Amino acid sequence: MDAEARARLTPVGMALLVARIASVAAAVAVALWLYLGYTPPKRSSYPGREKVIFWHMWTSNWAEVINNICRRFNESQERYEVVPLTVCGGSLKTLIATAGGDPPDCMGQWETVIPAWAERGALTPLDELMEPGDWARLRDKMYPAVREIGTYKGHFYGLATGMNIWACYYRPSHFKEAGFDPDKFPKTLEELDAIAEKLYRYDKNNNITRIGFTPWGLSHWIALFGGTLFDYDRNELSICHPRNIDALAWMAGYSNKYGYDRVLQFQAGLPSTMEASWPFMSGAYSIVVDGQWRIQQIFEYMPNLDYRTAPIPPPAGGKENACWSNGNFMIIPSGAKNKKGALEFMSFWSGVSDPARAAEFYTWGGWLPITPDVANAPIYQEYIRKFPEFKTFVDIMSSPNVQVTPPTPVQAYLMHRLGWAEDAARREVMSPKAALETIRDEVDRELKNTRVSLKPAS
Amino acid sequence: MQKHSFYTRLAIHAVLIILAVPFTMPLIWMISTSLKTKEQIFPNEVVTSISGFLAEWRPSPVRWANYAEGLRYVPFPLYLRNTLMLCAFNVTGAVLSSALVAYAFAKLQWRGRKLIFSIVIATMILPGQVTMIPTFALYRWLGWYGTYLPMIVPAFLGNAFFIFLLRQFFMTIPDDLCDAARIDGCSEWGIFWRMMLPLAKPALATCALFQFLGTWNDFNGPLIYLNDQNKYTLAYGLQQFLGSYGSEWALLMAATTVFTIPIIILFFLAQRTFIQGIATTGSKG
Amino acid sequence: MARRQNLTGWLFASPVVIGLLVFTGYPFLASLYLSFCEYDIFNPPTWVGLNNYRILFTRDPLFWTSLKNVLYYTVFAVPMGITFGVALAMLLDAKIKGISVYRTIFFLPSIVPVVATSVLWLWLLNPRIGLVNTLLRLTGVAGPTWLGDPAWSKPSLIFMGVWGVGGSMIIYLAGLKDIPVTLYEAALVDGASTWQRIRHVTLPMITPVIFFNLVMGLIGSFQYFTQAFIMTGGGPLDSTLFYALHLFYQAFMYLKMGYASAMAWVLFVIVVAVTAVVFKTQGRWVHYGR
Known part of the structure; x- marks a missing residue:
């Protein structure tokens, strides 16, 4: 660059640079002023009380339901104040905060964390925290699945706030059109298979335009076929239980009959969270297996939809009123500062202390309760009268055939690989038996790798 | 650099416009979704024509209340x-x-x-x-x-x-x-x-x-x-x-x-x- | 004089030196230490020597799957991103009306939050109602299930990656704006054609920027994570289980932070080697103005 060019550049360049720096400085000044000159709204309404820090995963209008429950709790007594905080992005923050030694007093989590965290000593055993009399009463009252899912190696770690149960939703109009009586939902899986075949619809190119029924979620079918992923007597995983293989083979049979790709082409690949466009409501399915929360969704989006619910019918030699169940759990980290307060809040919410009062919260959320006491409370019974189809799910809650995810420290890994096995068998890239054997070996290996982590060699 | 000839400029415009189509989608989709009612967001019907697809991007009815509600949360x-x-x-x-x-x-x-x-x-x-x-x-x-x-x-x-x-x-x-x-x-x-x-x-x-x-x-x-x-x-x-x-x-x-x-x-x-x-x-x- | 120069150099570099000493260094070394430990996040780490590395290479088939997946992604996404980015930047460097509007449009995918673009793509690639398959259907082709098909899931994500090229396009554009006008003028005087000007002036002059995007592209795609995490979660059949996704699951879902650290350091060694090779080739094709 010659001297002339440099001289030409300098004033313009400098002016621009000065302008830029000035604007940045102005922005900083404004920001500083905004920051320093701003007094945030008061967060605590009860300055003198012991705080109970509560992290949960509920968002938008669900978060408001949670805030209302917290407010009720704060009004109901004078010792504690629950401070709720929505935490997005899964358990990342929780894990990091716990690792850093600063966990909340109580947390809402999916049940999968219970065995893994309990195994590593990160959870407070609730049975030891509770008064012995209270614990004994609660233990006897809880629905079997609720007790099972919260228990790991003899201790009770997670108190459910809401359970999930799956059943069949079906369209009476489709039944009538195909010549079936909608009042007589199939009692066996074989009958269901036969009816489903008649409910499928195709276009002239032989593409599916309506799905009669198609299975998903191996865990449910394992429960229905009488299989199990965990042998509670021998206290070990039983991934290759013969009935598990039967269940997966039956699922793969659907792919074989209707074509995996053809079904996938039809099934919208959209996330299931898009509740307003649940394909069942638009008539894309005649029969689907889904959870109790759909009842409220249908009420919200298509209140006039004609639909029914029924327990999933078992195959010959299978189990009735069966399904896989999971839920949202309240847990208390070992490092929590206010465990008593957290327990008090959990008991309040789940209706351990006052079922009639808690029943109202459960109707706000359309949740399934953890004890029959809550379910039998007048306000909850009224809710069931308003949504008669909801009764199917409440009834299944007390069934001994409801299964939960096995209590193994590698639960998350197991569920991830189980999804793979289901996928592999349904895509027919592997026989059901081979798929389950593959993941049995993988999970065994993972268990060995994890054992090392708990008891280091030498 | 010299000024492009008329035809060069026309060609550049043509190429850029064609290429730009997929890049404008996030914005259009975002705005169109923001004005839809819940039922419209993820349509279930198979469309068989481009015009059918374009129709899905047009919110009807338009729901301005989403903005008020969205900003309320x-x-x-x-x-x-x-x-x-x-x-x-x-x-x-x-x-x-x-x-x-x-x-x-x-x-x-x-x-x-x-x-x-x-x-x-x-x-x-x-x-x-x-x-x-x-x-x-x-x-x-x-x-x-x-x-x-x-x-x-x-x-x-x-x-x-x-x-x-x-x-x-x-x-x-x-x-x-x-x-x-x-x-x-x-x-x-x-x-x-x-x-x-x-x-x-x-x-x-x-x-x-x-x-x-x-x-x-x-x-x-x-x-x-x-x-x-x-x-x-x-x-x-x-x-x-x-x-x-x-x-x-x-x-x-x-x-x-x-x-x-x-x-x-x-x-x-x-x-x-x-x-x-x-x-x-x-x-x- | 040399001492003075040393001092000036260290003074100018001092922010990053302080940063390395105070903030970056400790976590960096801590993760190296953890890679030799069993660390479940909740309990203090315990030393296990090379155990994690042994498991990694001998007892974790998914490690190899995820490595293959990320290599596949890198091999296609990086060259495609560079080619498309450079070509696009050159078009957007043209002096025509409305060019700033075009620039803004091509940068849109980089401005709109990932959550929104991910949902958009899930919809566009939806086998039944998505735009892509609708267009294919109009031409009489039955499209695949894209993200639902192990054979198409990675190409779909690569295609999305190229679509998000706006960031590197801006960098190329800044590089193009830096080319002295005199060089073009000289080429014109010599009677060079458009193609010759691109070949002998434009491309050589932006090689420092291409080099930058190549290195950053390599580093970035070896750590490819977000879209796979949001859109596919590793499926179908582990076809989008990329290295960083497998690592994330190990660390925060299976609570094996020590193992994840070992994975991270294996990746670190691989990428350092690749980057070092790329740096070594610098002399042959990157033109700095000296």
Whole structure:
């Protein structure tokens, strides 16, 4: 660059640079002023009380339901104040905060964390925290699945706030059109298979335009076929239980009959969270297996939809009123500062202390309760009268055939690989038996790798 | 550069317009979704024609209330204030500190230069997931957990990506230019401040833009370090619509539109001022 | 004089040196230490020597799957991103009306939050109602299930990656704006054609920027994570289980932070080697103005 060019550049360049720096400085000044000159709204309404820090995963209008429950709790007594905080992005923050030694007093989590965290000593055993009399009463009252899912190696770690149960939703109009009586939902899986075949619809190119029924979620079918992923007597995983293989083979049979790709082409690949466009409501399915929360969704989006619910019918030699169940759990980290307060809040919410009062919260959320006491409370019974189809799910809650995810420290890994096995068998890239054997070996290996982590060699 | 002929310009327009179609989709889709009722968002019907598909993008009926409701869930002015405060600090800090360091790597001779440069590049290569916990432990030990400091202070200590980028730009400036200035008695600071920065303005503007967008969209920082809803930023606040228990897509997209449009306008204006402005002044070689 | 130069150099570099010493160094070294430990996040780490590395290479088939997936992604996404980015930047450098509007449009995917673009793509690629398959159907082709098909899931993500090229496009553009007008003028005087000007002036002059985007592209795609995490979660049949995703699951879902650290350091060694090779080739094709 010659001297002339440099001289030409300098004033313009400098002016621009000065302008830029000035604007940045102005922005900083404004920001500083905004920051320093701003007094945030008061967060605590009860300055003198012991705080109970509560992290949960509920968002938008669900978060408001949670805030209302917290407010009720704060009004109901004078010792504690629950401070709720929505935490997005899964358990990342929780894990990091716990690792850093600063966990909340109580947390809402999916049940999968219970065995893994309990195994590593990160959870407070609730049975030891509770008064012995209270614990004994609660233990006897809880629905079997609720007790099972919260228990790991003899201790009770997670108190459910809401359970999930799956059943069949079906369209009476489709039944009538195909010549079936909608009042007589199939009692066996074989009958269901036969009816489903008649409910499928195709276009002239032989593409599916309506799905009669198609299975998903191996865990449910394992429960229905009488299989199990965990042998509670021998206290070990039983991934290759013969009935598990039967269940997966039956699922793969659907792919074989209707074509995996053809079904996938039809099934919208959209996330299931898009509740307003649940394909069942638009008539894309005649029969689907889904959870109790759909009842409220249908009420919200298509209140006039004609639909029914029924327990999933078992195959010959299978189990009735069966399904896989999971839920949202309240847990208390070992490092929590206010465990008593957290327990008090959990008991309040789940209706351990006052079922009639808690029943109202459960109707706000359309949740399934953890004890029959809550379910039998007048306000909850009224809710069931308003949504008669909801009764199917409440009834299944007390069934001994409801299964939960096995209590193994590698639960998350197991569920991830189980999804793979289901996928592999349904895509027919592997026989059901081979798929389950593959993941049995993988999970065994993972268990060995994890054992090392708990008891280091030498 | 000479002016393009009429046909060349026509051809460029044609190519750009065709290419632009898939790139305009996020914006159009976002705005269209933000005006839809819940039932319209994810249609289930198979469409058999382009016009059918276009019809799906047109909200009918239009639901303006999504905007009012979307903004009700998130305290927009408060979060905007928090976000802008972070952006101001981060942009100033990261651009200035990175430029200083880049100058040292590109134009100064000092022992340890190669080593430090390699280390700076290396810090970008290790996946961040495994440094999260030690980093958190460090900030907590410093007493910064629950404050903005973990999201501000590091910006002032150079950003590896920007350092590398600015180094590349400084490297293209001939050494003779610096040497001439040195012989004229100019200090290193003077060379850096009066010669290098003006010459590298497009690159500096690029860094400022990236840092702004990075801070504006940052999700993990606020998630991990903030425990007070009053301190949240917009990007993190928007997550309040996305839940494990169902997402409010229309409201989310309404809020996202309000969150994004100013940035698009800002980019439009900024690229005019900086990228185009430099073509008339930035001559070297 | 040399001492003075040293001092100036260290002074100018001091921000990053302080940063390395105070903030970056400790977590960096801590993760290296953890890679030799069993660390479940909740309990203090315990030293296990090379155990994690042994498991990694001998007892974790998914490690190899995820490595293959990320190599596949890198091999296609990086060259495609560079080619498309450079070409686009050159078009957007043209002096025509409305160019700033075009620039803004091509940068849109980088401005709109990932959540929104991910949902958009899930919809566009939806086998039944998505735009892509609708267009294919109009031409009489039955499209695949894209993200639902192990053979198409990675190409779909690569295509999305190229679509998000706006960031590097801006960097190329800044590089193009830096080319002295005199060089073009000289080429014109010599009677060079458009193609010759691109070949002998434009491309060589932006090699420092191409080099930058190549290195950053490599580093970035080896750590490819976000879209796969949001959109596919690793499926179908592990076809999108990329290295960083496998690592994330190990660290924060299976609570094996020590193992994840070992994974991170194996990736670190691989990428450092690749980057070092790329840096070594610098002399042959990157033109700095000296």
